[in-house]
Amino acid sequence: MSKEKPPYILLRHRDIPDLDNLEVYRQNGGFKAFEKVVTQMEPAAVTEVVKASGLRGRGGAGFPTGLKWSFIDNKSWPHYVVANADESEPGTFKDREIMEGNPYQFLEGVAICAYAVQANVAYIYLRGEFWNLAASLDQHIAALEAAGLLGENLFGSKYSLRLYTHLGAGAYICGEETALLESLEGKLGQPRLRPPFPPSYGLYGKPTIVNNVETLANVPLIIERGAEWYRSMGTEKSPGVKIFSLSGCVNKPGNYELPLGTTFRELIFEHGGGIPGGRNIKAIMAAGASSSLIVADERALDTPMDYESVPSVGAQLGSASVIVIDDSVSIPWLIDKTTHFFRHESCGKCTPCREGTFWMSHLTERIANGRARREDVELLYDVASQIRGKCLCALGEFSIEAVLSGIERFRSDFDVAVGEVQTAAHVEQVPASD
Amino acid sequence: MLAEKYAQEIQTILAKYPPDQRRSAVMPLLYIAQRDKMYVNREDMAEIAEILGITPTEVASIVGFYSLYYEEQKGKYHIQVCTDLPCALRGAERFMQELCSRLNIRPGETTADGLITVEPVMCLAACDKAPMFQVQSGAGLSYHENQTVESALALIEQLRSDATRKRGRDSHV
Ligand SMILES: Cc1cc2nc3c(=O)[nH]c(=O)nc-3n(C[C@H](O)[C@H](O)[C@H](O)COP(=O)(O)O)c2cc1C
Ligand code: SF4
Ligand code: FES
Numbered sequence: 001m002s003k004e005k006p007p008y009i010l011l012r013h014r015d016i017p018d019l020d021n022l023e024v025y026r027q028n029g030g031f032k033a034f035e036k037v038v039t040q041m042e043p044a045a046v047t048e049v050v051k052a053s054g055l056r057g058r059g060g061a062g063f064p065t066g067l068k069w070s071f072i073d074n075k076s077w078p079h080y081v082v083a084n085a086d087e088s089e090p091g092t093f094k095d096r097e098i099m100e101g102n103p104y105q106f107l108e109g110v111a112i113c114a115y116a117v118q119a120n121v122a123y124i125y126l127r128g129e130f131w132n133l134a135a136s137l138d139q140h141i142a143a144l145e146a147a148g149l150l151g152e153n154l155f156g157s158k159y160s161l162r163l164y165t166h167l168g169a170g171a172y173i174c175g176e177e178t179a180l181l182e183s184l185e186g187k188l189g190q191p192r193l194r195p196p197f198p199p200s201y202g203l204y205g206k207p208t209i210v211n212n213v214e215t216l217a218n219v220p221l222i223i224e225r226g227a228e229w230y231r232s233m234g235t236e237k238s239p240g241v242k243i244f245s246l247s248g249c250v251n252k253p254g255n256y257e258l259p260l261g262t263t264f265r266e267l268i269f270e271h272g273g274g275i276p277g278g279r280n281i282k283a284i285m286a287a288g289a290s291s292s293l294i295v296a297d298e299r300a301l302d303t304p305m306d307y308e309s310v311p312s313v314g315a316q317l318g319s320a321s322v323i324v325i326d327d328s329v330s331i332p333w334l335i336d337k338t339t340h341f342f343r344h345e346s347c348g349k350c351t352p353c354r355e356g357t358f359w360m361s362h363l364t365e366r367i368a369n370g371r372a373r374r375e376d377v378e379l380l381y382d383v384a385s386q387i388r389g390k391c392l393c394a395l396g397e398f399s400i401e402a403v404l405s406g407i408e409r410f411r412s413d414f415d416v417a418v419g420e421v422q423t424a425a426h427v428e429q430v431p432a433s434d
Numbered sequence: 435m436l437a438e439k440y441a442q443e444i445q446t447i448l449a450k451y452p453p454d455q456r457r458s459a460v461m462p463l464l465y466i467a468q469r470d471k472m473y474v475n476r477e478d479m480a481e482i483a484e485i486l487g488i489t490p491t492e493v494a495s496i497v498g499f500y501s502l503y504y505e506e507q508k509g510k511y512h513i514q515v516c517t518d519l520p521c522a523l524r525g526a527e528r529f530m531q532e533l534c535s536r537l538n539i540r541p542g543e544t545t546a547d548g549l550i551t552v553e554p555v556m557c558l559a560a561c562d563k564a565p566m567f568q569v570q571s572g573a574g575l576s577y578h579e580n581q582t583v584e585s586a587l588a589l590i591e592q593l594r595s596d597a598t599r600k601r602g603r604d605s606h607v
């Protein structure tokens with residue numbers, strides 16, 4: 001028996017047709033929250049409400065959003081806001097649906113954030129493949145300017161705000177906030193050494209708030225309905241709703257907006273319709289390709305998907321991009337896919353990541369193709385362990401999650417893979433997929 | 435010259451960034467150049483460098499770093515099939531292999547008529563709609579989701595006839 005679906009909070013376009021039309025959005029309360037903050041609230045008070053709501057960043061790290069805003073350095077000006085719409089983690093496709101279906105709620109969230117930190121310019125950094133999406137956001141921004149909701153002296157106040165889109169050009173690393181800022185400055189998208197963090201030293205060296213699209217899309221309703229309302233959903237440490245992007249071996253892949261703390265079982269079997277072809281679930285990745293492999297036993301399936309519970313099964317919630325893996329999938333094949341991804345996406349700035357992802361992909365390819373020996377698996381484990389803790393940004397760490405957990409938790413798959421070795425492995429050619 | 439042909443667009447782009455941070459416009463300007471010819475050549479890089487007050491080498495390093503810019507002419511249309519993990523779990527690799535064999539090419543190659551290049555790419559944020567691909571061409575980028583080999587071939591036929599029609603028109607001028 002399915003419970004009655006409460007109204008959507010982020011994917012509201014599924015309840016309300018034509019929500020990407022400004023008139024329709026305004027008829028449904030749109031831009032009331034922005035008007036309220038500009039005309040009735042002190043900037044710091046806006047940040048306080050967001051803090052009280054317990055909203056945590058949806059881009060992966062789960063950092064408390066209001067706290068981040070409160071770190072903005074008021075001694076240095078101007079301030080900037082940058083919306084992270086790079087959405088490139090394999091298995092993640094939620095920000096795209098928000099921006100396509102409910103773009104004004106996202107833009108209103110950007111505007112409220114900008115007011116809260118007194119930025120007069122905000123950029124929306126989109127991955128290059130979102131070319132059409134950027135063009136439609138440009139039209140929505142123009143509509144907002146025409147309606148007097150963006151521009152100079154908003155609602156008769158002294159506050160002014162301009163929004164601009166900026167397209168990336170195919171680099172996963174530009175989702176990392178400091179690489180994103182470098183890219184937006186017209187440089188190579190390579191991460192910066194931190195600290196200093198963006199709220200004190202961000203775009204053009206100025207205080208900057210970088211937030212994920214989904215994070216920002218939560219903000220208008222938090223202002224409108226209050227922090228208490230937001231806290232009535234989810235768990236104490238992970239309040240609110242989250243969009244879970246469900247993909248892989250599942251009957252009904254797609255985005256599911258559910259309270260944080262929903263179990264893997266409910267997402268995969270109730271909403272996602274279970275595993276196709278009468279197969280059994282074998283493993284789960286909770287944070288896209290950056291995730292460790294969770295053994296999908298009963299305990300894991302009953303684990304709530306929130307920031308505090310997922311670590312109990314040896315993983316992180318991250319962006320909540322849930323990839324389902326059934327028992328037909330060989331784990332060596334799977335980690336060969338992920339290591340190739342990270343090898344391709346390593347920005348090359350630090351040696352352990354650049355060289356490590358290269359060697360890992362070399363070894364995983366050999367293992368996946370059944371041309372490796374047992375020692376190659378040990379070597380792979382060794383190379384992966386060497387990367388840990390030695391990298392400038394989290395990409396290096398992401399690249400070893402599936403490898404280490406795969407070998408530790410699905411050892412028998414590797415035994416099968418190396419058992420098929422017939423002749424001593426010869427020198428391999430470089431993988432053809434780059 | 436880009437500066438003459440796209441004067442209006444270039445002004446709009448430059449206006450997005452602070453006057454002392456023109457360099458931020460390098461990626462959007464490269465897109466203008468690429469849309470014009472489907473790749474970015476040396477002259478365009480030099481011109482963009484001049485517009486922004488940076489060196490041609492700096493522009494070239496940007497082109498080299500980001501995977502959506504091309505330095506050489508390939509097919510007129512790039513069919514970029516996502517074969518990343520979530521899509522691969524839904525048959526994307528088989529889809530690409532089959533599509534390529536129907537076109538008599540291998541992944542990464544261009545068809546004999548020089549029009550169609552098929553290549554594997556990383557996740558395109560459409561994992562629930564695999565098999566899927568994007569088509570990159572002078573006109574921009576478009577997504578094609580929930581594809582079959584037949585639907586992809588039909589689209590390719592459409593692209594080919596568009597290209598023939600366009601060539602016919604160009605030869606009249
Ligand atoms: C390699 C890498 C890729 C990332 N990709 C994204 C991304 O595509 N989108 C995103 O919002 N955050 C991404 N992040 C996280 C950002 O660095 C940053 O934490 C986030 O944008 C902050 O926003 P939030 O607090 O609203 O989550 C990535 C981080 C790393 C290390
Ligand atoms: S860890 Fe990898 S992606 Fe991150 S800065 Fe170093 S080389 Fe670049
Ligand atoms: S894995 Fe193919 S679109 Fe995400």
